[in-house]
Amino acid sequence: MALLGKDLAVASVGISCQTAFQIEANRSLIAKLSGATLEHHATPFDSIYCSARSAAVMIHDGVYYPTDAGELTGNKKPFWTSRGVYFWHSKFDDFAKFTSRGAHLDESWARIRDAQRRIFIVANTQNNIVRSLIEADRAPIECRLVWKDVFRLFGVLARRFGQVELHVVARPEGFDKLLSTDVLMPWQDGRAPITLHKHPKDASQWAGDVRNWGELFKRIIP
Numbered sequence: 001m002a003l004l005g006k007d008l009a010v011a012s013v014g015i016s017c018q019t020a021f022q023i024e025a026n027r028s029l030i031a032k033l034s035g036a037t038l039e040h041h042a043t044p045f046d047s048i049y050c051s052a053r054s055a056a057v058m059i060h061d062g063v064y065y066p067t068d069a070g071e072l073t074g075n076k077k078p079f080w081t082s083r084g085v086y087f088w089h090s091k092f093d094d095f096a097k098f099t100s101r102g103a104h105l106d107e108s109w110a111r112i113r114d115a116q117r118r119i120f121i122v123a124n125t126q127n128n129i130v131r132s133l134i135e136a137d138r139a140p141i142e143c144r145l146v147w148k149d150v151f152r153l154f155g156v157l158a159r160r161f162g163q164v165e166l167h168v169v170a171r172p173e174g175f176d177k178l179l180s181t182d183v184l185m186p187w188q189d190g191r192a193p194i195t196l197h198k199h200p201k202d203a204s205q206w207a208g209d210v211r212n213w214g215e216l217f218k219r220i221i222p
Contacts, residue, residue, distance in 0.1 A: 001046045002112060003027060003038040009115035010038075012045045013153060014055045015143065017088060018126040018206060019169075020046045022213040029214055033221035041108040049086040049129065051142040052122055052149040058083060060156040064109075065102040069095040084141055113161050119220060120157055122150070123169035125199050128206045145170050154194050163187050167220055169197045195220075 001020030002011035010030060012019035023030070024040060031038050044064035045055065058064050065080075072078045078087045090098060112118055122145065129143050142149070145168055154166045186192055197216055202209035 002041050002043045002108065003030060004041050004108070004111055005036040005038040005115060007115065008034045008036040008038065008117045008119070009112040010119045010121070011043060011109075011112055013052075013059075013120045013122045013157070013166075014045050014048070014050050015052060015122060015124050015141075015145075016049050016126040016129055016206075017047050018208045019121055019123045022123075022208050022210065023121065025207075025210050026214055026217050030217055030221060033217065041111065042105050043109045044102070044105050046105075047087070047089040049088050049141060051084060052145055052153045053142065054084040055122070056149065056153040056156050058085070059153070059160060064106065065099055067099070086141070118157075118161050118164045119167065120164055121167045121169060121220075122153065123199070125169055125171060125208060126206050127202070127204060150194065158193070163189075163191075164193070165191055165220075166194045167197060167216075168194060169199050169216065171199055171201060 001023050002009060003023060008030075010023055012023055020043075027038065027040065030036075044058070050058075066072060066082075071080060071082060072087075073081050074086075078090060079085070080087065124143050124145055150166070150168055154164070157164045157166060197219070199216065200209075200212055202212060
């Protein structure tokens with residue numbers, strides 16, 4: 001999911017549905033903080049489970065969907081084995097319809113480049129991620145935000161879109177202890193290329209706390 005406008009784009013790059021949900025839930029706040037006119041657009045990362053590494057691979061290759069239904073496995077949730085991606089809320093009764101929708105989402109994703117400021121958010125704070133994966137098919141997905149994967153994700157976003165800001169949202173136990181953003185110089189306008197946010201716990205099943213995310217956006221948008 002992305003909020004797109006001439007002056008600002010805010011988009012999810014995983015690792016689960018919560019990131020996209022909270023961007024939309026805080027849409028009015030983001031518009032108020034930025035002063036931008038923003039439109040809601042679906043993107044390839046709206047309703048999938050994937051690691052930061054998988055997100056980086058998909059963006060690098062420019063391929064967000066399998067080309068053949070035979071690439072999907074899983075008894076309960078469709079799993080794209082070669083990419084390590086669960087299409088969590090998708091149905092594949094009509095594979096041609098699914099891929100045509102994918103082409104539309106690709107177009108929305110490409111429009112991020114048109115914005116003057118481009119903010120991407122990757123978060124692993126959805127409370128039921130691990131339990132959901134176990135209940136599905138036990139396919140392995142790295143739920144921690146590992147530094148080398150985050151750095152690679154930033155790199156492919158920057159090559160694709162130019163100056164970008166990647167905001168990494170995790171609880172203390174949810175990120176690689178070696179993760180450091182000190183190795184990157186700020187952009188010319190002083191904005192940090194990567195920012196790590198240690199997010200508080202909440203009692204939600206999957207959606208997260210809108211107030212906690214609102215405070216996060218207040219730190220991100222200025």
